[in-house]
Amino acid sequence: MINTIAYGLTIGAILFIISIGLSLTFGTMRIVNFAHGLVYTLGAYFLVSALPLTGNNFILGALIAVLAVIPISYVIERFVIRKLYGISIDYAIIATYAVALIGIDAIKWIWGASPIPLSDPVGIDVSLFGITLPLYRLIIILLAVVVFVALLIFFKKTMVGKIVVAALEDKDAVRGLGISVDKYFTYIFVIGSCLAALGGVLYAPITSVHPYMGMMVLLVSFAVVLVGGLGNIKGTFISAFVLGMVMAITGRYWGPAAETMVFVVMGIVLIFKPIDV
Amino acid sequence: MPIQNSTGSRSFRDILLIAAGFLAIMPILGINRTTDFIIFSIFVLAFNILYGFMGRLSFGHMLYLGSGAYGITLFTEHVSRNPFLAIIASICAGALLGVIVGPIIIRTTGACFALINLAFNQVGYFLVVVAFSKYTGGEDGMSVSFSKFGFIDFSNKPFKFGFVLLCLLGTYYLLRKFTSSPYGILIKSIKENETRVKFLGYNTFNYKWITFIISTSLSAFAGALSIINYGYVTPSFIDPSRAVEVLFAALIGGAGSLYGAIIGGVIYMAISNYLASYIPRWEMFLGFALLVVVFRFRTGIWGAISGKIKSRAKAAPVRTL
Numbered sequence: 335m336i337n338t339i340a341y342g343l344t345i346g347a348i349l350f351i352i353s354i355g356l357s358l359t360f361g362t363m364r365i366v367n368f369a370h371g372l373v374y375t376l377g378a379y380f381l382v383s384a385l386p387l388t389g390n391n392f393i394l395g396a397l398i399a400v401l402a403v404i405p406i407s408y409v410i411e412r413f414v415i416r417k418l419y420g421i422s423i424d425y426a427i428i429a430t431y432a433v434a435l436i437g438i439d440a441i442k443w444i445w446g447a448s449p450i451p452l453s454d455p456v457g458i459d460v461s462l463f464g465i466t467l468p469l470y471r472l473i474i475i476l477l478a479v480v481v482f483v484a485l486l487i488f489f490k491k492t493m494v495g496k497i498v499v500a501a502l503e504d505k506d507a508v509r510g511l512g513i514s515v516d517k518y519f520t521y522i523f524v525i526g527s528c529l530a531a532l533g534g535v536l537y538a539p540i541t542s543v544h545p546y547m548g549m550m551v552l553l554v555s556f557a558v559v560l561v562g563g564l565g566n567i568k569g570t571f572i573s574a575f576v577l578g579m580v581m582a583i584t585g586r587y588w589g590p591a592a593e594t595m596v597f598v599v600m601g602i603v604l605i606f607k608p609i610d611v
Numbered sequence: 612m613p614i615q616n617s618t619g620s621r622s623f624r625d626i627l628l629i630a631a632g633f634l635a636i637m638p639i640l641g642i643n644r645t646t647d648f649i650i651f652s653i654f655v656l657a658f659n660i661l662y663g664f665m666g667r668l669s670f671g672h673m674l675y676l677g678s679g680a681y682g683i684t685l686f687t688e689h690v691s692r693n694p695f696l697a698i699i700a701s702i703c704a705g706a707l708l709g710v711i712v713g714p715i716i717i718r719t720t721g722a723c724f725a726l727i728n729l730a731f732n733q734v735g736y737f738l739v740v741v742a743f744s745k746y747t748g749g750e751d752g753m754s755v756s757f758s759k760f761g762f763i764d765f766s767n768k769p770f771k772f773g774f775v776l777l778c779l780l781g782t783y784y785l786l787r788k789f790t791s792s793p794y795g796i797l798i799k800s801i802k803e804n805e806t807r808v809k810f811l812g813y814n815t816f817n818y819k820w821i822t823f824i825i826s827t828s829l830s831a832f833a834g835a836l837s838i839i840n841y842g843y844v845t846p847s848f849i850d851p852s853r854a855v856e857v858l859f860a861a862l863i864g865g866a867g868s869l870y871g872a873i874i875g876g877v878i879y880m881a882i883s884n885y886l887a888s889y890i891p892r893w894e895m896f897l898g899f900a901l902l903v904v905v906f907r908f909r910t911g912i913w914g915a916i917s918g919k920i921k922s923r924a925k926a927a928p929v930r931t932l
Contacts, residue, residue: 365722424662424666424668427668427670428668428904429901431901432897432899432902433902435894436898439892442894556730594733597730597734601730604715
C-alpha cells in the first residue's frame with residue numbers, strides 16, 4: 335500500500351509540474367494549449383538526444399532539454415498563440431492542435447515512431463517504512479514541492495508575478511495602467527512550457543519515450559486544471575496529487591482503467607462545480 | 612448570419628443538386644468510395660449542427676459515431692438481424708448517450724466543452740476496447756451481417772449506395788427544416804449571445820440539450836451506416852484521435868452551413884484517400900492546412916463561394932443602372 339501511495343505521489347508531482355503551465359495559459363489567455371503536450375514530448379526527446387552528448391549526465395541533459403524548449407515555445411507563442419487573442423476560442427483550440435500535429439509528425443520524422451526506453455538515472459533504492467523505493471521518485475516529489483514554493487514566491491514577491499496575478503483578475507485594467515500584458519503573457523507561456531518539458535524529462539525514465547506520449551498526459555493534466563481551478567496554483571497543486579493518487583490506486587487494482595478513472599472523477603467534480611469559461 | 616428563407620421548392624432544388632452531385636462523382640471515385648464519402652458527410656452534418664450552428668466545438672465526436680457503430684453491432688448480435696430495426700436501435704443508443712452525458716457536457720462552453728467531450732470519448736474507448744472487450748471484440752472488432760428481405764440486400768453495392776444517398780438527402784431535408792425553423796434561429800442566437808437569449812426568457816439549457824441529442828443521434832446514425840457499409844466494427848470507429856477528421860472537414864467546407872458540411876466531407880475524404888498516398892508527411896500537411904484555414908480562410912470553401920455569389924448578385928443591379 336505504501337508503494338502505491340509513493341507511486342501516486344510521484345504521478346501527482348509530475349502532473350503538477352505539467353499542469354501548471356496549462357493552468358496559467360488557460361487562466362491568463364483563455365486558450366487551451368494543445369501544443370503543451372507537444373512541448374512535453376519534445377522535452378523527453380531532447381533529453382534522449384542530449385544524454386549521449388553529455389556522457390549520460392542526467393542533470394546536464396535535463397537542463398539542456400528544458401532550455402532547448404525555450405526558443406520553440408517562443409516561436410509557438412509569437413506566431414500562433416499571439417495571433418489568437420480576441421478571436422473565437424474554437425480557433426485557438428484548432429490552431430494549437432494543428433501545431434501539435436505538425437510537431438508530432440516532425441518528431442516521427444527526426445526520431446522515428448518507435449518508443450525509446452530510458453533507464454532510471456539515479457538507480458539507488460532507499461528503504462522507507464520497511465519498503466524499498468527508488469530514490470529517483472522521492473527526488474521528483476521533492477522537486478514538485480520546490481517548484482510549487484518557487485511559483486508561490488514568484489507570484490507573491492516579484493513584479494512580473496504580481497502583474498500576471500493582476501492580469502488573471504482583470505486583463506483590461508492592467509492594460510489600462512500602461513503595462514504591456516502580452517509581453518508578460520509571453521514570459522508565462524515560456525515558463526509554463528519549460529515546466530512541461532521538465533515534466534516530460536522527469537517522466538521519461540519511468541515510462542518510455544514515444545511521439546504520442548504528450549496527448550494522453552495533456553488530457554489528464556487538463557482534468558487536473560479543471561478540478562483545481564483555472565489559473566489557481568494551490569488548487570492545481572492539490573488536485574494534481576489527488577488525481578495522481580486516484581490513478582495509482584485504480585492502477586493497483588485494474589491497470590488499464592487508471593487514466594479513465596481520472597476522467598470519471600473530473601465528470602463528478604464538474605457535476606457539482608460547473609465551470610464557466 | 613442571414614436567415615435563409617427556406618421554401619419547399621428551394622430545399623427540393625438543393626436535394627436534387629446534392630443527389631446529382633454524388634451521382635456525378637460516383638463513376639469517377641467508384642461506388643465503394645462514394646458510399647463512404649456520403650456516410651462521412653452525414654457525420655459532418657451531425658457535427659456541424661453542434662459546431663457551426665450552436666457554436667460548441669466537440670473534440671470527442673467519435674464517441675457518438677462509435678455509440679451507433681457498436682449499437683448496431685450489438686443489436687444484430689443479440690436481438691435481431693433486421694437492418695432497419697438495428698439502425699433505429701443505434702439511433703436510440705446515440706440519443707440515450709446524449710440524454711445521459713448531455714447535462715454534464717452542455718453546461719460548459721468553449722475549451723471545456725471540447726475537452727470534456729474528448730474525456731468522455733476516452734472513457735468510451737476504454738469501455739469498448741478493455742472493459743467490455745468480451746462483447747465488443749476488443750482491439751480485433753467483429754463482423755456484422757444482416758438478413759435480406761427480397762430486394763433489400765445490404766451486401767448489394769448499388770442498393771447500399773442508393774440507400775445511403777437517400778439517408779443523406781433525408782438528413783439534409785430534416786436539418787434544412789430544422790435550421791430555418793424558429794428553433795434553429797434560437798440555436799444560432801445562443802451561438803451569438805447566450806446571455807441575451809436567456810434574458811429573453813428562454814431556458815437555453817433545454818434547447819442546448821435537445822440540439823446536443825440531435826447531434827449525437829445523427830452521429831450514431833452515421834456510425835450505423837458505416838457498419839452497414841463495411842460489414843465489421845473495429846475500435847477505430849470510436850478512436851478519439853480521429854476526432855479531428857470531422858472537425859477539419861467541417862472547417863474546410865465552411866462551418867455553419869449545410870452545403871458547406873457536405874462539401875467539406877467530400878473534400879476531406881478525397882484528400883485523405885488520395886493525397887495521403889502521395890504525401891508521406893501527411894499529418895504535417897494536415898496541420899499546416901488547418902493553420903491556413905484558421906488564419907486566412909475562416910469561412911471555408913462554401914463560405915468563399917457563397918460570398919462570391921452574393922457580391923456578384925449585389926454588383927449586378929449597379930451595372931444595369
